[in-house]
Ligand SMILES: Nc1ncnc2c1ncn2[C@@H]1O[C@H](COP(=O)(O)OP(=O)(O)O)[C@@H](O)[C@H]1O
């Protein structure tokens with residue numbers, strides 16, 4: 001993978017909880033293809049899943065007929081995930097999850113998002129909420145090529 | 159699923175063969191969620207995979223840095239798959255696969271596309287090739303709800 | 317997600333497989349609420365086949381635990397994968413729940 | 427896709443697992459071309475673990491078969507899943523290839 005290469009892939013699903021599993025499967029496949037370590041994949045899967053659940057709950061107020069778009073942009077140094085919805089102006093930036101020492105249902109999603117990502121940004125563009133999540137990649141952790149497994153490279157065959 | 163309900167989901171990937179597996183996984187997940195019979199899923203997976211391979215080969219002439227978008231639109235009576243690329247004007251409509259009685263490598267892709275879809279249409283819109291593939295759904299084959307498996311419905315929880 | 321329940325000498329065993337997320341956790345909640353309403357104890361939840369768990373799954377277990385506290389019931393989780401275990405630790409709930417390594421361990425005194 | 431090869435008393439056994447598509451079939455082609463260049467026969471291909479196969483996979487097998495015809499070699503496929511089997515029938519190649527149900531059947535006379 002050339003250091004300037006950007007892998008751009010995206011998925012758009014209806015804002016119904018049943019489709020969240022598609023986003024998780026998409027993330028797993030994509031990040032495996034670009035040799036992301038398993039623990040980073042799990043973190044990003046959780047973080048994006050929680051952010052999308054929140055879109056359904058808060059931006060769309062459980063209207064399951066809308067849509068959610070999740071885009072990926074990966075360079076050698078970071079993975080950027082952008083989540084877009086056309087719901088009510090609704091940023092989770094100002095919100096905090098619950099104090100973790102308090103035992104009650106709910107209030108954990110934001111913690112999972114913050115665990116997965118180093119930088120969280122929000123923009124309202126026209127009628128679209130755009131949540132931008134950035135995960136930095138430690139160079140050393142990106143090269144655990146397993147023996148036996150077929151090597152998959154973005155520039156293969158070029 | 160309401161008969162007027164349209165499930166719209168889409169995926170965009172780079173025009174590199176390594177990402178074709180993401181499209182296949184996406185199709186499998188999506189069509190399982192909307193209770194499509196396994197044989198129809200396999201047909202559509204093959205048909206779309208072949209059409210996307212042809213985009214990489216013929217529309218993009220093996221330029222792996224472009225992108226391919228695959229969108230799904232499903233009603234009770236049909237599944238519509240739209241494949242878009244920004245490659246050279248390039249319709250596979252006029253092309254025929256090889257005569258199947260002739261044994262030689264190649265020329266099978268078109269046959270898989272035609273096996274999977276009842277109607278194939280092509281449009282050039284601005285600089286985009288748009289291949290529209292329609293698979294009719296026999297009503298009776300759409301309801302093999304398996305016992306034990308969690309029922310997944312598009313309108314669940316509404 | 318698939319849920320299977322089994323009678324045990326005392327209480328109930330619940331086996332879950334697949335992914336617990338915003339879509340599937342309501343079904344898990346239904347099962348747990350029914351049991352806690354009947355003050356069943358212990359409830360043993362085998363998570364061996366759980367491949368993914370989100371915050372709504374955690375919320376569901378916390379809610380069940382709170383219900384059970386009212387009748388001093390015992391909610392026991394077992395067979396957590398490394399990832400699921402990490403999630404409970406991250407949420408600072410690993411000390412709040414009774415967590416067992418194996419189903420055999422969890423079933424002791426039932 | 428993963429390819430494993432194994433020496434057999436006569437010829438070569440190739441075991442393939444995973445998906446054979448436009449991305450992975452070139453690696454399969456490399457293996458088969460090397461063997462047919464050396465006029466190896468029989469070549470037995472075990473497809474037990476193949477979960478998906480596209481037209482480029484078929485093209486690869488047809489090319490190998492044609493190469494082997496030049497030295498009267500025998501290319502045998504075995505353990506085809508129902509879907510893979512259907513694909514060969516659909517492509518009218520089920521009569522062209524030597525197709526065996528099990529690996530044991532394919533290995534006879536090796
Ligand atoms: N996309 C969003 N739009 C508006 N508010 C949000 C959004 N995401 C989160 N919030 C707010 O932040 C709070 C904490 O979110 P979270 O940690 O996911 O917990 P929960 O959803 O269980 O309450 C929510 O209760 C909600 O008020």
Ligand SMILES: Nc1ncnc2c1ncn2[C@@H]1O[C@H](COP(=O)(O)OP(=O)(O)O)[C@@H](O)[C@H]1O
Nearest residue numbers: 212213216248249250253255264265266267268
């Ligand atoms: N998207 C496309 N654009 C232009 N030509 C195409 C396209 N798809 C297919 N073709 C033409 O149709 C022929 C048959 O396609 P196909 O059956 O997939 O076999 P193959 O790609 O193995 O030749 C190709 O050789 C090509 O000339």
